[in-house]
Amino acid sequence: MSRTWNQYIVKQENKALVLKTIIEHTPISRAKVAQVTGLNKGTVSSLVSELIDEHFVMESGPGESSGGRRPVMLLFNQAAGYTIALDLGVGYIDAALTDLNGEIMVKKHAKMHERQFDTVFEHIVSTIHTLMKEMKKSPYGLVGIGMGVPGVVNHEGEILLAPNLNWKNIQLKQALNDVFDVPVIVENEANAAAYGEMRFGFKTPPKHMLYLSVGMGIGMGMVLDQKLYTGLNGFAGEMGHITIVKDGINCRCGNAGCFERYASEQALLEQAIKRGLVTGNEEASVDLLIQKATENNEAVIALFKEIGEYIAIGITTMINLFNPEQILIGNQLSKLQPWIKEDIQAYVYSHAIGFHSKKVTVDFTSPNHLSTIKGMASFTIENFLLSIKQTEE
Amino acid sequence: MSRTWNQYIVKQENKALVLKTIIEHTPISRAKVAQVTGLNKGTVSSLVSELIDEHFVMESGPGESSGGRRPVMLLFNQAAGYTIALDLGVGYIDAALTDLNGEIMVKKHAKMHERQFDTVFEHIVSTIHTLMKEMKKSPYGLVGIGMGVPGVVNHEGEILLAPNLNWKNIQLKQALNDVFDVPVIVENEANAAAYGEMRFGFKTPPKHMLYLSVGMGIGMGMVLDQKLYTGLNGFAGEMGHITIVKDGINCRCGNAGCFERYASEQALLEQAIKRGLVTGNEEASVDLLIQKATENNEAVIALFKEIGEYIAIGITTMINLFNPEQILIGNQLSKLQPWIKEDIQAYVYSHAIGFHSKKVTVDFTSPNHLSTIKGMASFTIENFLLSIKQTEE
DNA sequence: TAACTTTGTCCAACATATAGACAAACAAAA
DNA sequence: TTTTGTTTGTCTATATGTTGGACAAAGTTA
Secondary structure (H helix, E strand, O other), X not given: OOOOOOHHHHHHHHHHHHHHHHHHHOOEEHHHXXXXXXXXXXXXXXXHHXXXXXXXXXXXXXXXXXXXXXOEEEEEOXXXXXXXXXXEOOOEEXXXXXXXXXXXXXXXXXXXXXXXXXHHHHHHHHHHHHHHHOOOOOOXXXXXXXXXXXXXXOOOOOEEEEOOOOEEEEOHHHHHHHHOOOOEEEEXXXXXXXXXXXXXOOOOOOOOEEEEXXXXXXXXXXEEOOEEEOOOOOOOOOHHXXXXXXXXXXXXXXXXXXXXXXXXXXXXXXXXXXXXXXXXXXXXXXXXXXHHHHOOOHHHHHHHHHHHHHHHHHHHHHHHHHOOOEEEEEOHHHHHHHHHHHHHHHXXXXXXXXXXXXXXXXXXXOHHHXXXXXXXXXXXXXXXXXXXXXXXX | OOOOOOHHHHHHHHHHHHHXXXXXXXXXXXXXXXXXXXXXXXXXXXXXXXXXHOXXXXXXXXXXXXXXXXXXXEEEOHXXXXXXXXXXXXXXXXXXXXXXXXXXXXXXXXXXXXXXXXXXXXXXXXXXXXXXXXXXXXOOOEEEXXXXXXXXXXXXXXXXXEOOOOEEEEOHHHHHHHHOOOOEEEEEHXXXXXXXXXXXXXXXXXXXXXXXXXXXXEEEEEEEOOEEEXXXXXXXXXXXXXXXXXXXXXXXXXXXXXXXXXXXXXXXXXXXXXXXXXXXXXXXXXXXXXXXXXXOXXXXXXXXXXXXXXXXXXXXXXXXXXOOOEEEEXXXXXXXXXXXXXXXXXXXXXHOOOHHHOOOEEEEOOHHHOHHHHHHHHHHHHHHHHHHHHHHO
């Protein structure tokens, strides 16, 4: 049975439209909402009063008059509920309690070198419990938990493979749902970051955006038409394993010449060691190399530029395939920005097909942007608002 | 002003749903439509009677009884209007008159070695006029013209670059609109073929499908969520110019190591000549080489397999990036299928990330499938039905 | 102070989907 | 044949929700 259209649906859609308008323009008057949406004033009034009853909207005293009766300003009640979003990284766990606007209320950061799933899971659960205690009384309470992970996640929230954690076939969503009775969303870290940046990183969100996560491995999050694209099973964006050098270096994936064998954090560190840029008693790390580069270590800077060129090749491929509006480079290697940004932009400019006619921007975003956290919060919030709409039908 | 929802919209949407159901299930009774859509029988009755008034639907005598009153069968009136779809190839022009179901009524094929735009355009116009004369009297007449071209087309129907025709910045849509007073759609050939195959090539259309057009150049049509994806400006799918061999053969695009320098018809012919597989008085062509391969010419077969391996690398990239349900290889080099299909499938199977968990099928489609024509017809028909809906609002 | 503006509510009019009754047309069992 | 039950499609009453306009309240401006 397909979706039919009747009065109930019309009402739910209009109500969602009104709420969306209030969220985007908060604070705003009923009259303005009617003007912006094109709905009749009366319709807006009645829908708003329902939204107030449901605690999604609040009235906040009178606003400025524009030559007539002063408007009653409406606010989105971002405190009507909370989400908990987590970013499970390699070596750390970030977590945050957010309101319904995705604004971070409380933040937690923990180093985590243990990789055994049971141990990590225990830590996750206790972190969530801690954050839950920080919630103030609210009409809807915790509306969802979102979790970004560095691995391949299917549409059922199962982690099929997380090479850098050494995890395989972990039913993470199921495990969390066994403990917490709220909707749980598990998504790939790059996908979440892509969405988070699209939603919160721009004045006007780009139509098509690609986020290249260059960490230990390389992943790509694709936001096409402002919606996350994940492919048939959820595995889209395996950018790290496209071939850019035929018959190149072998990759553990079974392929050879994979992008991430040349452009990732791992590739960077391997090369640094191989070239003797790290002395015996130093531990190879991005930060260490950056320090050396800052001290004008020519060899390190040259290595950065080499890695940068490979990244540029990947970016060019992305542009040629997707004709996006925006490309964002994130995760660890975005820290190399000062040494590679100009070169990458120059390379892309001269190598992408018909670049001049395209209006693509290539930028960097820093790891402390919390893109993944924000993206996961967005997913849970949108999922919650959608579920409200549907249960009312 | 955003889109609001009211009774008019509800009615138009439901009417569209009823029409879609009739098109997909033709012949079908009103009762069945109600059952399939979930709409009330009365609602279906009144909408159907409007559709009949508008000549989109016809009644065709009584159907088989299933133990009660015999149903009145409804047919989609595919003869309510016509479209003309063209496939502008390198060296030929295909054209067809189709009904509103996209079924081809009249077909024209013409060799065309002249590349001067004015000459080609004249030929196009006269072909369209010829086909228009074949139309029978119908309520809506010609509802649109669709044209697939081997080049980069923007959203305004302008051909920015068609290297194999040596065209640049041609306002094709505008030129056609100056002559014909119907909606004109111009689209890249691979995009059209992708859509055409998705719509007509499967029992159940795949959710995400990629069509790799391997001709003189290489283009990719992307149908994601059963909708054509063309990127910000319409330039998405420039698969021919992604780098698969770093510092490889130079390409006229300014890049080096481009996919189409290794896997296209052009690459094939160049190599054949270079290796002396074509004698002085023969003209190098795909068909000639196929003939030699059929005669068990080992060197030619080896060349085919080499080209096949490069194609496989490209396909693997596509799978890793998009996690599609279906991949289709089309255009000239699909003729190499007998020599390369198995190798490609084996390569993809062993090189694509987590292949086993993915349900992707890699197939070939022959050039005489008229995929491009059918895709362009689909575009014009859908555009027409949409415009009807909107003008009624 | 009077006249005009803006805001938000209320109410009648209208459009359209739904449920259910009903008649027509048929098949199968008695 | 007759009867019974089923399926189809139409019709009517009802419910719902939007629209447009009237109107009061609360401002501003001349």
